Amino acid sequence: MKTLYTKFVVTTIVIMIFSSLTAFFISNLYYQSSLKPKNDAKTTELAVEMVQYIEKHPELPLANYLQHSAATGYHIMLIDSKNNTKMFGEPFRDTALDQTTIDKVLNGEIFHGIAEFPQQTFVTGFFANELKNSIGVPLHYANETYAFFLRPNVKIAFNEMHYLFAALIIFTILLSIILVLLSTKFIVQPIKKLKAATSSIADGNYKIQLDHRNDELGQLSESFMQMAKKLSYVDEKRKEFISNISHDIQSPLSNIKGFMTLIENEHTIKEQYALSINAEINRLSTLTNQLLQLTTLDQQERTVKFKNYSLDEQLQKLIHQYQWQFQQKDLMASYSLPATTIYGDSELLSMVWDNLLSNAIKYTNEFGMIGIQLQQDSDAISVIFHDNGIGIPEQEQQRIFERFYRVDSARTRTIEGTGLGLAIAQQIVQLHNGTIDVVSTTGAGTTITVTIPQNDANDYL
Known part of the structure; x- marks a missing residue:
């Protein structure tokens, strides 16, 4: 499962990479379609002006003039009709150029090498110090025709790149903002649904359905x-x-x-x-x-008063109190109550035994039998109430501890009761960290087992 943290980190990294690459290619497109032709035109204009200046001043020392011009930040090469070459300023890294192109320049054509340079990445294209990435203009000087090639050096080219870098940064920021807005909407959408679900619950509508996500x-x-x-x-x-x-x-x-x-x-x-x-x-x-x-x-307002006391004596007194009801319905009582000391709240547990025994008497027919058994092992004490009364239908057994629930759901009230006794009993047993289990068969009787753990007193704190 991807965590929200992982998704956020991965999304941020993807946005950064995608925005950078996309902005790079958009900037390259801008360079190829706009910046490179402008650079070609600007360099061509400069080369033509230099040639015109030289041709208008035939007395000008050509080598000194070109060397001075190259020092201002240009690569210059002269090629005469016999293919003799001479470079001024920093040399070209690559002087390879086909003879056809040189001949065209000698014959009066202008070579737009910057505009025609191969469609490569803008960094390579803009800074490629190659003769074929220059401007070629014919030059007539001292009765000789030359092919005059000119291009800016790296320093000037870098200064020209600020437009491209600005476009790159702008495109990166814009794309990042757009992608962040989209990804944020994706992350915030389930939170909005949660907010709407909260309002729905506040209005009393609990039937809500939210999207499944693995985060x-x-x-x-x-x-x-x-x-x-x-x-x-x-x-x-x-x-x-x-x-x-x-x-x-x-x-x-x-x-x-x-x-x-x-x-x-x-x-x-x-x-x-x-x-x-x-x-x-x-x-x-x-x-x-x-x-x-x-x-x-429920509110735990009553402090549970734990102490050690005789559980067998408590149960014997309870049986004695109900003796007249046993006799009234001709019920047979059997019990096994070995001497047992329990750690618990005697008053609360007395309510549990009283409720379970009274229920057994209520729901057992005349001449029936009720049994109470007390068992103890190393870490728990169990009290078992068994009767052969009317029993509880299987589908009803999971609800008998609900408040006000009674098996006689039609409320004929043929048997007295409020439907609260077992709920109280379960609550008290849970306060003792115990369990109360029911096994019942309709028409055959019911067995209820209460188990109270007997460990360290700190278990109840």
Whole structure:
């Protein structure tokens, strides 16, 4: 996977190289099409003026004049009709020139060697100190005809190059700016989409789709979409929570209102209505108490008070408290509770055992069996609750720890409950770094195993 850093570095290097090469070729095109013809014309004009000056002043010492002119920054060569040559100033690096060209100049034609120089790179073409890269003009002096060849030396040529260098720099900067703008747009585009997705989520629309990329922005987009999915899930649960709590509060309030109406209108069996009202009030009290417990656990306002205490004694007391319910439904209880010391919050864990045992009793038919088993190994303690009750459908088992969720989704309320007990139990077990597992078969019963690790006390800090 290419990181955004790598892409940025590679893109910058590519832009620099591409801009430089492109500007080089554009500048070369400018040189070939404009600068070289202008240089040829300028040099031709100078050569013609020098020849005209010499021809108008026949008494002028030709060698001295040409030597002085060459000293100002030019390469000069004279070739007579017998092909005798003489150079003035710094010599040409290459004096190769076909005889036909020399003869044409001797016969009165002007040789435009600078303009006709082969189409090579501008550096080679501009600085090539060769005779064929010069201007040839016929010169008549002292009854002799010469081929007069002239070209600027490197110093003057370099001074002339500032236009070309300026064009090269300008083209490089312009191309770099254009490419940077394009590449920046490519990099910024996914950020703009993320911004739009943020606004969409703020408006309550969690269904967003971002482009897949193999870099940090791609990872951010993937995380953002995962976050949107989780927010959507939380929003659905929030709405479901509001619906459930509204139902669970409204139902007993409606019952209380109905019973109060009956009490006002009738003069008999008021005691029975009073008992029903009291039951509904208890139901509301239990609900609000469990909601308060969940809120406290969620916000971690309650400090978990870890200590060593006897778990087997705690479970024995719990079984004794529910003895009357065992007898009421003719349930058989079996338990194996070896002496076990656990490190945990006794008050919170008591809520867990109480909830699991009460659920086992609720969902086990008359003459059923409930078993509690306590196991301990080197690093964990497990408490197992088993019953042969109605069981939980497989498709429902993943949701039983959700708040307000009850398997009797139609809410017949044939079995009392708020749907919060298992959510509270799971929250408490997680505060102890433990796990709670469910194995159940419809019509055959349910086994719930709570495992609490027993390592160093620092594990809970």
